Amino acid sequence: xxxxxxxxxxxxxxxxxxxxxxxxxxxxxxxxxxxxxxxxxxxxxxxxxxxxxxxxxxxxxxxxxxxxxxxxxxxxxxxxxxxxxxxxxxxxxxxxxxxxxxxxxxxxxxxxxxxxxxxxxxxxxxxxxxxxxxxxxxxxxxxxxxxxxxxxxxxxxxxxxxxxxxxxxxxxxxxxxxxxxxxxxxx
Numbered sequence: 001x002x003x004x005x006x007x008x009x010x011x012x013x014x015x016x017x018x019x020x021x022x023x024x025x026x027x028x029x030x031x032x033x034x035x036x037x038x039x040x041x042x043x044x045x046x047x048x049x050x051x052x053x054x055x056x057x058x059x060x061x062x063x064x065x066x067x068x069x070x071x072x073x074x075x076x077x078x079x080x081x082x083x084x085x086x087x088x089x090x091x092x093x094x095x096x097x098x099x100x101x102x103x104x105x106x107x108x109x110x111x112x113x114x115x116x117x118x119x120x121x122x123x124x125x126x127x128x129x130x131x132x133x134x135x136x137x138x139x140x141x142x143x144x145x146x147x148x149x150x151x152x153x154x155x156x157x158x159x160x161x162x163x164x165x166x167x168x169x170x171x172x173x174x175x176x177x178x179x180x181x182x183x184x185x186x187x
Contacts, residue, residue, distance in 0.1 A: 009044040012036055012053075015145060024058070031061045038062055039143065075140045075165060083129040083154070084171040087178040090122025091185060097121060113185075122182070126154050137161070155179075 010027045011020030020043075022030065030036045031053075041050045042058070053059060082089070095109060097118050102108035112118060134144050134151045146164060150156045158172040 010042060010058075011044065012040055012042045013050065014040075015148075027058055028061050031058060037143065038141070075142070076136060077167075077171075079129060079133040079136055080158070080161065080171050081174075083126065083133055083158070084174040085178055086126045086129055086154075087122060087175065087182040090125045091182050093125065094118040094121045127152050130154055130157050133161070137165075 010022045010024065011018050012022075012027075012030070013019070027036070027042075036042075036053060038054060040053045042053050042056060043050050044056075047056070054062065091113070094113055098109040098112040102112065130151050134147065134157075137144050142164065144151075147157060147160050150160070155172065155175060158175055159169065161167075162169050162172050
C-alpha cells in the first residue's frame with residue numbers, strides 16, 4: 001500500500017532540493033544517522049513555512065546525535081585571515097623564489113614578477129588555505145556543502161563563508177584589496 005501524505009508528512013531541504021515525504025520515525029532515523037543535523041530546515045503540514053529543525057518537535061532527537069555546529073565567534077578564524085592577505089603573502093613568496101632562481105638580479109626579479117612567471121605560487125597558497133579553512137569549519141560542525149564546491153574560487157568562498165558564519169565581509173574585502181594591489185604592484 002502506498003503511503004499517504006498524512007503518514008509521511010515531513011520534508012527537509014538538502015543542497016537546494018526538497019526531500020520527502022518522510023514519517024516521523026524516518027525523520028528520527030535521518031537525524032540519528034547524521035543525514036539531518038542542526039540548522040537543517042524542515043516542513044510539514046501545520047508549520048507556518050520552512051522551519052529550522054531545532055524549532056520543531058523533532059529537536060529533542062538532535063541531542064541524541066551530535067552537538068550543534070560552532071557559531072562564527074567560536075570558530076578559529078586565523079586561517080581565513082591569513083587567506084585574506086594571501087595575495088600579498090604569495091607575491092612576497094614569488095619574489096623570494098624569483099630572487100633564488102635569478103641570483104638576486106633586481107631587474108630579472110621584477111621582470112619575473114610583472115610577467116607572472118611564478119603566479120602558481122600565489123594560486124597554490126590561496127587554494128590551499130581555502131581548503132584548509134573549509135576543513136576547520138567542517139571540524140567545527142559547519143555544513144560546508146552549502147559552499148557548492150567553490151572553495152577553490154577564493155572570493156566566492158570568502159563571501160559565502162562570511163554569510164554562513166554570520167560574519168561581516170571584512171576578510172572578503174581585505175582579500176579583494178590585496179588582490180587588486182597584487183595586480184597593480186608591478187605594472
